[in-house]
Amino acid sequence: MEITKTSTYYLLLLLVVMLGSCKKETEKKPTQINTGELLFNSSNKELDKAFSWAKYKALSYAHDNDDPVGYWYEAALPDREAFCMRDVSHQAIGAEILGLGKHNFNMFLKFAQNISKEKDYCSYWEINRFNKPAPVDYENDQDFWYNLPANFDVTYSANRLYKWTGNKDYLENPDLINFYELSLNEYVDRWELGSDKILNRSRSLHTPENLEKSRFGNKRGIPSYNEGGRGETILGIDMSASIVAAYRAYAEMLQLRGNLSLSAEYMEKAKQEQEFLDQFWYDNENEEYRSILYDNGNFDYFMVGEDQAFLHYLFYFDAIRDDSKILDLVEKYETNFSKLIVELKSYLPIIFYENGKSELANKMIINLCSPLNTRRAYPENSFTVIEHLTRGLMGLEADAATNGFVSFSRLEKDLEWAEMDNVPLLSNIIGVKHFGRTKTIAHNINGETIKWTAKIPGTHEFLFVNGTKTNCTVEKNTPQPYSYLSIDLKEGESATVSTTLQS
Missing domain, CATH: 2.60.420 (Maltose phosphorylase, domain 3)
Incomplete structure (x- = not known):
């Protein structure tokens, strides 16, 4: 049969259409693969619903590498499009369990890379998606918001991430090592945070020269994560607990890097700070921990108002070892947790799990994820629920x-x-x-x-x-x-x- 130009054209057209049709069909029915996403099921269906909500809510806050800051997830107040040092430290293990390892490492690296002498060895408290200090917390290197436990919290949490992931970059990355060493030496000295100086330091160290025109004044160096209270906070127990945790963490990292002599020096510093915490912060007469020291010499103890129960940081930083004191605090939180704000509640379920109160921990997680909780959308809430169920209820721990x-x-x-x-x-x-x-x-x-x-x-x-x-x-x-x-x-x-x- 003779093949004309016209018939050739139509044959080619038919072939193109057929190939196109095959391609479209393939796109409509992609190969199904196991994505490996985290799954949780139990005999408690309300707990299952809480997990499901927390997982998808937390993942909705994760951002890929399209933003100038790189991989990141939201770890600040909702809609700020930013991540702050305290929230990232607290959310990091939950994020790792959700598969956000690239995000964690990038954000920890950003904090490390922005420590500077000009900021008195602070980093940026909060970094936004544009890889800039968040304007709500930062004016310039002499005028910005900063909670002083942050450097120690990041150091402590970096070690926790190494244990969970085995990622040696947390031990060996030069920028991170620089951050750890500046934080535990120059930063401690510059802000007079060692136990030999901390009770005599000025509350307004390194404030801007022109204080009247300053946006943040002495909020540039708050010696606690406590931002409210009944007066000027001179010192918080979380400040002491965080430095204990950071010294121990870096001692462990140094040991893993083979520097045993320097590791021993940091472990000795941790021991000295732990002794200060045990002696100064525990009121033997009243048989309870103080939590905040104010400028008038008065203390808060367990709770004054809904946001003053700062003793949970003793658990978070693993700075309390006495079983009787642990159980006493657990009972206080059991009685009063309903009065706390979401940010503080997000620390508590694992404390209850680890101290024989699983039923209460389950109820708390269900409550934290309930639509009736008007602040459940805080990123810290959903990320930490994942950690509480994994490390708390299931009791999973990793050791690299x-x-x-x-x-x-x-x-x-x-x-x-x-x-x-x-x-x-x-x-x-x-x-x-x-x-x-x-x-x-x-x-x-x-x-x-x-x-x-x-x-x-x-x-x-x-x-x-x-x-x-x-x-x-x-x-x-x-x-x-x-x-x-x-x-x-x-x-x-x-x-x-x-x-x-x-x-």
């Missing part, structure tokens, strides 16, 4: 130094169950399911062999591993005694640890 993770069921009743899948930690993706307080299944979904330490509540002579009776170790010196053993999980492997032989 041992290439392992821990699980500990904090379910309230034996008939309850809860599972969390696709949890990123170290170089792995893991899943864990608890059945009450007597059985746990762990799954190394993806990644190299990892050590799982299964902690089972209660004291047991032995545990069963995949049905085999196995010796275990008992830990009694803790608010919640437990038995534990360790198992190496290869990629794709699951294991079951229980108190009885499972059918």
Whole structure:
């Protein structure tokens, strides 16, 4: 058959149409893959709803690399399009669990890169999406808002991120090392924050020369995260707790980097600051902690008004070790938590989980995520709910130094169950399911062999591993005694640890 130019044209046109049709069909039905997104399910459906809301709300605050600041998520008051040092530090583990590791590292690096002598070794308290100090908090290098615990909080939280992720950049990045060392030396000296000077320092150090024309005055160096109260805050207990935590954190980082002698020096500084905290802040006569020292010499204790219960920072910075004092504070928060603002409430559920009050912690998380909570949209709320459920209810902890993770069921009743899948930690993706307080299944979904330490509540002579009776170790010196053993999980492997032989 003779092929004319006209027929050739129509054949080519038909071929183009067919190819185009195939392409459109492929686009309509993309290949379905497992995205690996974090999942949580339990016998408490209200808790499931809270998790779902918190996950999607937190992820809605995450921004990709299109903005000048790079990867970032919102960590400030809603709609500021910015992230501040306190909020990022508090949201970071929740963000990491949600897969926002690039965002975390970029934001911590931004804080580190903006520390300067001109700002008296402060960084920018709040950075916006345009990679600039947020105008609401910053006028110039001599006039800006700054809460002094921030440098220590960032240092402490960077170490926590290393433990969770195994990302050695948190230990070895030159900009971060510079930030840690300036913060724990020049910054401490410049602001007279060491325990040998802090009670005699001026509250108005390094204020702008022309104070009358200053926007922020002595808010350039607030010695606490407390921003209200009954007068001029001279010092907050969170200031002392944060410096203890930062010294310990950097001592651990130095040890991991092999600098044992310098690590010991920082650990000694942490010990001295801990002694100051224990002696100055604890009122032996009244048998309770003070929380804020004012310019008239008076103290706040647990609570004066809805935003003055600043003793939760003792838990957050791991600066309280006495079990009786811990339980006393837990009881105070249990009685009064409903009076607190969302920012403070967002620190509490894990405290309740870790001290035998899981039912209260569950109710609190449900309340924090409820539409009836008019301030639930604060970014800090949704990010920290993810951490509370992961580290609190499920008891998951990662330790990069041992290439392992821990699980500990904090379910309230034996008939309850809860599972969390696709949890990123170290170089792995893991899943864990608890059945009450007597059985746990762990799954190394993806990644190299990892050590799982299964902690089972209660004291047991032995545990069963995949049905085999196995010796275990008992830990009694803790608010919640437990038995534990360790198992190496290869990629794709699951294991079951229980108190009885499972059918």
